[in-house]
Amino acid sequence: MKDVYSSLEQEVVEWKETMDCALLVFEHKEWRRGKVTKVISDKSVEETSSRWPLPVKLYAKDEIGQFVNIAQYLIKKGLALPQKISTAPDGRAVQTDLKQNDSQQSLGEATEIVEYSAPNHEDFLPSKKMYKSPVLPNVNIFEVEVTGVGDDGIIYGVPVSLKKQFTMLTSAIQTSFKVLPFLKPYCYSKREGCIVKGSDTLWYRGRILEMIKGSVKVHYVDRGYTETIPQCHVYPVLMYPDIPELCLPFQLYGVTPVGNKWQEDAIDTLRELLLQRNLEVEVMVPSENCIQTLLVDLRFDGMSVSCFMIHHNHAVQNEKASIMIKKFCPDLNNGENVPEESWDLMFEGLLSSHFETVMLPEYDYPLLPLPGKVFPATVKHLETPNQVYISVGPKRDVESDSDTDDSGISYEPEDDLEQALRELNQNAEALSLLTDFRSEMPCLAEYSDGRWYRAKVLSLEKLHPLMILVQHVDFGSTASLPHTRLRQIPAHLVQYPARAIKVKLAGFKPPALMNEVDRLVYSPEWSMEALWTMIDIVQGNQLTAFLVSLYPEVSVFLYEEGSLIHLPLVEKGLADLDM
Structure with a gap:
């Protein structure tokens, strides 16, 4: 073009809109093809040149000899961010292609998140979208791990069947989200999707609840709890928006909190009782989706959480739920609305010799x-x-x-203790289960050789499943054992010093x-x-x-x-x- 147009003499041309032309770009001292968009005067026109540089896809062989998209490779390594293409016709085509590539990526790979904006800070303002609502399991009764209890009494849990997917999703987010451009002041919207940097320095998907001065109150959509964190730990982009939220919200069916609002001590009880435990869930009111909180009956070890909260005077029974209460707590009301009397009868069973632990020094x-x-x-x-x-x-x-x-x-005398333990092991099946786990409580613990030795309780190491940390007082070693491997110790064995x-x-x-x-x-x-x-x-x-x-x-x-x-x-x- 330079050789052709530099040698041509200037001609008088009657310019019209949409006419093709050649123009000299002074800053680059080069000729380019263009199109007249507006005739301003007989000596000046407004034109557009072809897009430069041209948007292209470059492919190269990776470490294993396969051809890969260089842009995707840089994103995977955390050296670049996906760019949201402009709304020009060619930009839409590229964006469509990005979405197709994104749907083909597995969770373990870095993907091109179409909600990401260009690194240009002015354009880094993603649309205010939300993550998809959780998907209900296709069964009415399933198992969940409780991950959070809100101040409003809403219980959050991740279905056990999705635990592996949660692990893969968390790992994929860390891989995909390594480099961030500086974020200028941004106006957050309530319920807007985002990603949140947790206290463990990992990124998780979240949802904006409210702005509190320089902090943001967010809800972890896959972990099920709420937290107020600095604004610098929140980024307004969606990660894996096609994957629904993994955490389900539950509300106890058939009960109303005392005072029509869950009190602080009731919330503390729920958190101490349920967090990090696997519970059985039965959906009591079917729902098409999880936009609204599910009304469910939660059960741990066969005990209904609703019944538990009623018994501890944190809630009262709804009349519409009387059938459910009778089903899972038959001794709670016995057909009459007098739960306290029925529970008194149940306590008598706890005082039986089967549950009694002798208080020993x-x-x-x-x-x-x-x-x-x-x-x-x-x-x-x-x-x-x-x-x-x-x-x-x-x-x-x-x-x-x-x-x-x-x-x-x-x-x-050593022989007396050894002989007493030997005789005890010969009739070990007659030993009573240990039911008192206070610190320093003398007991018998089963060792790996199948024999019972003297021990003492140090602490409760884990609640679900119940694991107790004990020390073998005659050897000094410690072990974490389930309660089924602990027995009450006969009083005459405590008289021997450790x-x-x-x-x-x-x-x-x-x-x-x-x-x-x-x-x-x-x-x-x-x-x-x-x-x-x-x-x-x-x-x-x-x-x-x-x-x-x-x-x-x-x-x-x-x-x-x-x-x-x-x-x-x-x-x-x-x-x-x-x-």
Whole structure:
């Protein structure tokens, strides 16, 4: 074009709209094709040139030799954002193609979200759309995991069948959403879809509820709870808008909260009772969609949540729900509207011998000598190389008839306890279940060898399923066990002192420099090699303990045949001397 039009002489032309022409672009000093759009005067016209640069798709081979769209590849790697194409005819065609590509992407891949705007900040204003409403399971009774309870008493849960999809969706969002342009002031709308940066630094799909000064109140549409967060943690775009919300909203059927509004203590009860638990859901009022809250009966371990809230005086029964109440709580009213009397009868069953736990004193511990004295000891359990549980006293045989030695320490005869435990295990099926899980409660715990040993309750580790953290008092080790592996302990077994005493081994400490990568997770200052070395030293050996102090913790030196047991660790560089 330059060669042709640069050499032509200027001619007088009567310009008309839509005429094709050639124009000289002074800033680039080049000729381009154009079209007259408006005749301003006989010497000036308004024209448009062909779109430049031309929008194209470029393909190249990826790491495995497959041809991929370079734009999609950059988006997948988090190096670019999808661009919303203009409304020109060619732009619509490209946008349609983007939507088709998006529908073909799996959750595990980065997709081109058509609601994304161009990186141009002025254009980064997506349409005010919402995520699709949740889809009801095609069954009337199903299982959900309760993920949230709102202040209005609405209970949110994710169907167990969708848990895997939630995990995949969360992972896909993190992959797709790595780089963001700076967001200029934006006017949020109520119920507008967005993505939210949670307290775990991950992005989740959300919905705007209201603006509170510089903060935004949002609802996590796939997690089911509400939170007020800084505005900088909210971005007004939709992620995977074709995927419906995964969390279902539920309302307890057949009950009305006291005062027609759920009180704070009632909400606290619901959260403590239901959160992170799997519950059975029965839809009581069929619905075509989940735009409105579902009226359901929630049941845990066969117990209706509605009945539970009625019994604890947080709600009252609706007359229309009397059939449901009779079905799942037959003893609640017995045909009459007097639930308190019926529940009194149920409490009598809880006081039966099957549920009764004898209140027992805590275990005693052996008396230790004054600091500076020595006594025989055996290591029963190690937490770290210098934090161990020891058993006080020499290794005895069955013919020993002495319960003292020259150190002045008194010991209970070991044979009596061992014989009592042996007899108990022969009739273990007669033991009663443990029903009192208070801290330090003496009990019997089933070990992996199938035998029952003395233990004590440390804490409730998990509510659903119920898991109790216990410690074997004669060995020092701990275990997290279901309540079915705990039994009440006969009172005569509590009279024997616990044999495992926690002590700190004096004379050495963790090394200042350690190249060992394999470390103890719960005590990273120690290496696994140091722990295994100490286990090899003390395992099954009769040791001598020198008591250094009793307070603030019991501290001892341990010797084997006159040598400090920690010296091999120091020689190997696994520990430093601490004198």
